[in-house]
Amino acid sequence: MIFVECILILNVGFVSGSTRLQSEVFKVCARLTEVVILEKSTDSKQVSEKNEEEVPKSEHTSADASSIQEFMSQAAHLVKLVDSRDIVELQLKQSDYEIVIRKKEAMPQPPIAAAPYVTAPPSFSQAPQLPRVSAPAPAAASPPSSAPAPSKPKSSHPPLKCPIAGTFYRSPAPGAPPFVKVGDKVQKGQVICIIEAMKLMNEIEADQSGTVVEVVADDGKPVSVDTSLFIIEP
Amino acid sequence: MESSADTLLLLSGKSEEDNDVAKVLKNNNTLKTGEGVELVLHSEVKLENDDAFRIEEYFNSLSTRRFGRLLIYSPRLSSTHDVISQNNSDFPVGTVCVADVQLKGRGRSSNVWESPKGCLLFSFSIQMEDGRVVPHIQYVVCLAMTEAIKAVCLEKGTPEIDVRIKWPNDLYLGGVKVGGILSTSVYRSKKFYVSAGVGLNVGNEKPTTCLNAVLKKVDPLSRELKREDVIAAFFNKFENLYDVFSEQGFQALEGLYYRTWLHSGQRVIVQERSGDQDQFVDTVVTIQGLTSSGYLLGITDDGQMCELHPDGNSFDFFKGLIKRKMS
Numbered sequence: 001m002i003f004v005e006c007i008l009i010l011n012v013g014f015v016s017g018s019t020r021l022q023s024e025v026f027k028v029c030a031r032l033t034e035v036v037i038l039e040k041s042t043d044s045k046q047v048s049e050k051n052e053e054e055v056p057k058s059e060h061t062s063a064d065a066s067s068i069q070e071f072m073s074q075a076a077h078l079v080k081l082v083d084s085r086d087i088v089e090l091q092l093k094q095s096d097y098e099i100v101i102r103k104k105e106a107m108p109q110p111p112i113a114a115a116p117y118v119t120a121p122p123s124f125s126q127a128p129q130l131p132r133v134s135a136p137a138p139a140a141a142s143p144p145s146s147a148p149a150p151s152k153p154k155s156s157h158p159p160l161k162c163p164i165a166g167t168f169y170r171s172p173a174p175g176a177p178p179f180v181k182v183g184d185k186v187q188k189g190q191v192i193c194i195i196e197a198m199k200l201m202n203e204i205e206a207d208q209s210g211t212v213v214e215v216v217a218d219d220g221k222p223v224s225v226d227t228s229l230f231i232i233e234p
Numbered sequence: 235m236e237s238s239a240d241t242l243l244l245l246s247g248k249s250e251e252d253n254d255v256a257k258v259l260k261n262n263n264t265l266k267t268g269e270g271v272e273l274v275l276h277s278e279v280k281l282e283n284d285d286a287f288r289i290e291e292y293f294n295s296l297s298t299r300r301f302g303r304l305l306i307y308s309p310r311l312s313s314t315h316d317v318i319s320q321n322n323s324d325f326p327v328g329t330v331c332v333a334d335v336q337l338k339g340r341g342r343s344s345n346v347w348e349s350p351k352g353c354l355l356f357s358f359s360i361q362m363e364d365g366r367v368v369p370h371i372q373y374v375v376c377l378a379m380t381e382a383i384k385a386v387c388l389e390k391g392t393p394e395i396d397v398r399i400k401w402p403n404d405l406y407l408g409g410v411k412v413g414g415i416l417s418t419s420v421y422r423s424k425k426f427y428v429s430a431g432v433g434l435n436v437g438n439e440k441p442t443t444c445l446n447a448v449l450k451k452v453d454p455l456s457r458e459l460k461r462e463d464v465i466a467a468f469f470n471k472f473e474n475l476y477d478v479f480s481e482q483g484f485q486a487l488e489g490l491y492y493r494t495w496l497h498s499g500q501r502v503i504v505q506e507r508s509g510d511q512d513q514f515v516d517t518v519v520t521i522q523g524l525t526s527s528g529y530l531l532g533i534t535d536d537g538q539m540c541e542l543h544p545d546g547n548s549f550d551f552f553k554g555l556i557k558r559k560m561s
Contacts, residue, residue: 162365163365163421163424163426164365164366164368164369164421164426165365165366165527166369173344189422191420195421197368197369197528198369198372198402198528198529199342199372199402199403200368200369200371200372200417200418200419200428201418201419202368202418202419202420202421202426203418203419203420203421204421205420205421205422205423207423225365225366
């Protein structure tokens with residue numbers, strides 16, 4: 001079986017009038033021929049109670065299987081398109097809906113000890129609130145806000161970013177002192193951390209000389225490509 | 235204690251051009267080799283040891299364009315991996331270090347690789363740019379070695395031996411470990427300088443078993459495999475597989491990989507975080523393959539796909555796997 005061209009987060013937000021009603025985050029696994037919804041979660045922070053009351057549920061649940069299927073196949077097509085190109089993020093606005101496709105590399109890494117693992121069986125009945133592609137509604141609005149941004153660096157200097165997904169280690173071995181700490185002067189080319197990826201140890205060298213002003217990533221935690229690791233002031 | 239004062243590193247190349255590179259490396263005298271190590275050109279010395287790695291035989295069997303063409307050979311060395319990793323950015327891509335015996339052969343983290351006479355021991359240099367595919371290089375190295383062993387057996391007319399890959403970086407024969415791959419990398423100036431090391435029990439029955447012992451068991455009259463043939467075949471295979479991997483991604487090698495590894499359909503017990511506490515629940519998962527990021531892809535009995543991560547503590551990767559939702 002050929003599986004997993006990529007795993008993508010499909011962030012589907014839709015709007016009614018100028019008011020943002022709901023943001024559904026669907027985790028979608030793209031296979032070669034189909035799209036299976038693995039998990040659905042509602043980002044409750046983005047749902048205003050008032051709006052929820054005002055909108056009859058039936059409006060959302062009216063999407064029938066075939067329109068969902070149609071939507072999903074269009075989405076799957078886009079997912080494949082993004083996957084086949086060197087694109088990390090695609091945002092598309094069209095009449096009443098808006099779709100953002102981000103490759104995994106573009107997403108901030110979720111914390112390791114995350115929420116309980118709640119799974120929904122891969123079934124369309126689990127996604128009654130998919131927008132109908134053809135449903136008329138005024139287009140408008142702000143792009144859906146994505147998952148929380150990675151912690152903002154305090155310094156204005158650009159952070160040293162992680163080149164590879166894996167586990168971030170500040171010291172060469174368990175119990176050993178860290179390669180560098182805040183306040184340390186480092187030379188360009190000095191090893192400042194290790195990223196372990198599938199038992200492959202990658203020593204990361206400082207890309208410039210300067211002073212470590214912040215260690216952004218947490219020791220022993222997963223990091224992904226482009227996660228900020230350190231801030232070094234020249 | 236062994237003194238390292240008599241460690242000899244011999245530089246040689248397959249072609250005239252490769253030998254010129256060897257000369258430059260020697261004359262520049264910038265290689266980090268540790269104390270008491272003497273760096274010489276192969277053409278300058280004569281080795282008298284019958285058990286020594288036969289450099290000419292190796293180069294004669296080698297048919298690559300890049301990999302394995304510049305050789306650093308040592309009869310006795312602390313670790314081939316250290317020679318490559320400490321000098322990786324000074325070496326041309328594909329430079330290989332071979333030793334007959336290692337004093338401190340490296341295994342994962344601080345483990346030691348037993349490196350007696352008869353064991354094929356080498357490390358070589360690779361340069362990569364895309365961090366997303368760097369972990370997969372270990373799988374390509376494993377695959378090149380299993381393909382190389384098949385090819386040598388076929389060519390030399392020995393019985394076939396079925397060396398398989400135990401994910402992520404071990405080689406098994408008949409349920410016994412006969413080889414291991416160790417890769418490390420340094421990220422410098424936007425490039426990954428990868429050092430890939432291989433230890434393969436070709437002729438050494440200790441500490442587990444070796445290819446030649448298994449061949450003899452199958453056919454007492456079988457020819458023995460020679461280290462020179464195996465490593466040359468390795469680079470011949472590796473170069474092709476690496477080209478496919480670089481151009482088309484690991485997906486293009488997945489079919490071959492799944493036919494060679496031990497795990498398709500394997501059922502493993504994994505731990506799943508339950509609740510928001512550090513409690514774990516055991517779940518049975520069937521291994522399906524690899525995810526795009528190179529972890530194990532599993533499916534639970536009720537059809538959920540999940541990615542299996544090692545817990546980082548267990549020596550055996552298949553103990554203490556942690557199930558993570560696909561994200």
